[in-house]
Amino acid sequence: MVDQIPPPRLTPEEQKRRRKRSLVIALTLGALVVLFYVVTIAKMGPQVLQRPL
Amino acid sequence: MTIASNSLTEAPAESRVTAGVSQGDVSDFFALLKPRVMFLVVFTALVGMVVVHPDVNPVLAFASLLMIAVGGGASGCLNMWWDADIDAVMTRTRKRPIPAGKIQPGEALAFGLTLSAGSVIVLGLASNWLAAGLLAFTIFFYVVVYSMWLKRSTPQNIVIGGAAGALPPIVAQAAVTGHVGWESVILFAIIFIWTPPHFWALALVKSGDYERAGIPMMPNVAGPDSTRRQILAYTILLAPLGLAPVLYGFGGLAYAIIATIGGLGMLALAAQVYRLREGEPAMRVAQQLFGFSILYLFLLFATLLAEHGLGFFRPVMG
CATH class of the missing domain: 1.10.357.140 (UbiA prenyltransferase)
Structure with a gap:
């Protein structure tokens, strides 16, 4: 049996800051997905979408 | 980094913090x-x-x-x-x-x-x-x-x-x-030669700060007079260098005017910094040179941006 380490109890202020940080990380990751997509299209051209089915 | 680590282990006084949890906003x-x-x-x-x-x-x-x-x-x-x-x-x-x-x-x-x-x-x-x-x-x-x-x-x-x-x-x-290409090398050279007079003007004003922190800035090591001499020397190099884009054909008429006026402004302030060495006027003119140096570099680059990005380019050479 392994002892479980209880998660730290955050103050309301810490929870608020963590939520805000998580939101910005999520938005940044979303922006990166869009960036990689448009860079791929820009580098390879529209023919990247044409492929045999 | 030891001093920083020691001082940073103390939690901010205003609130209770949880160990191991980021406090950064x-x-x-x-x-x-x-x-x-x-x-x-x-x-x-x-x-x-x-x-x-x-x-x-x-x-x-x-x-x-x-x-x-x-x-x-x-x-x-x-x-x-x-x-x-x-x-x-x-x-x-x-x-x-x-x-x-x-x-x-x-x-x-x-x-x-x-x-x-x-x-x-x-x-x-x-x-x-x-x-x-x-x-x-x-x-x-x-x-x-x-x-x-x-x-x-x-x-x-x-x-x-x-x-x-x-x-x-x-x-x-x-x-x-x-x-x-040489265009970017010239821009590199302008920023490179601009940096010493810009930072040393600030270092003259904030020499106490740098002294406390133990950073060997020029005024603290070579003294304020030597720093003033070097500021003037770099500015004498900078003013004509600012016109290099005109000679190489990518700085137009507007740029030539701005670089000439700005370069003369830098020279005038650097000469003032060299001349005034005591008391409040000396600090004030060093602060002015620091502020003007930011404006000078900004105007040089903004003019190039306007000439090439917005189509205001009027050639001076050729």
Whole structure:
């Protein structure tokens, strides 16, 4: 049996800051997905979408 | 870094904090990127791009510029991580996120390294690996050569270290053309020669701060008089160098006028700094030179941007 380490109890202020940080990380990751997509299209051209089915 | 670590283990007094939990707000992480420096990096890099009128997809140019900005921010973040101990004792920097206890040094290090690696890799994929290599070199030069080595060991710190701040136009030109041309080398030279009079003017005003932090800035090592002489010497070099874009054909009529007036303004202020050596007037004119030097560099680059980006270019030569 392994002892479980209880998660730290955050103050309301810490929870608020963590939520805000998580939101910005999520938005940044979303922006990166869009960036990689448009860079791929820009580098390879529209023919990247044409492929045999 | 020992002093910083010791002082940073103390929790902020205003609230209870949970051990092992980040206390940083989003704005604190953004402040780690030195937004004002990042703006200058983006601005000078953009000018480095537009003066060569590259035949490049605007999406790729934008992605490259974004990655140069992120790389610049990452190097600022790593600089704050390394310099947290001296930032804590200088009035100008003691409110930065690490000395203020809002962000732990380890968080800043991880943040800076992640952004550095990410910006270099994405720039390589979006543009080319020459530009990515140059961006990696810029980050390395600023963090390792300037921050870790030169800053605390020689009064020539900002002279040699200034190369890092001058490199963005070269990285930008490499990103959109695949090579390094003389346009960006000239822009590099202007920023490089501009850096000593700009920083030493500030160092004259803030010499007490630097003394307390143990940083060997020129006024603290060679003395204020020698610093004033060197400020004047670099400004005498800078004023004609500011006109080099005109001689090389990418600075137009508006640029020639701005560079001439701005160069004369820099020379007049540097001469005043050299002449006035005592008391409040000496400090005031040094502060004026510091402020004007920012305006001067901004106007040079903004004029090039307007000439090439907005079509105001009127050739002076040929």
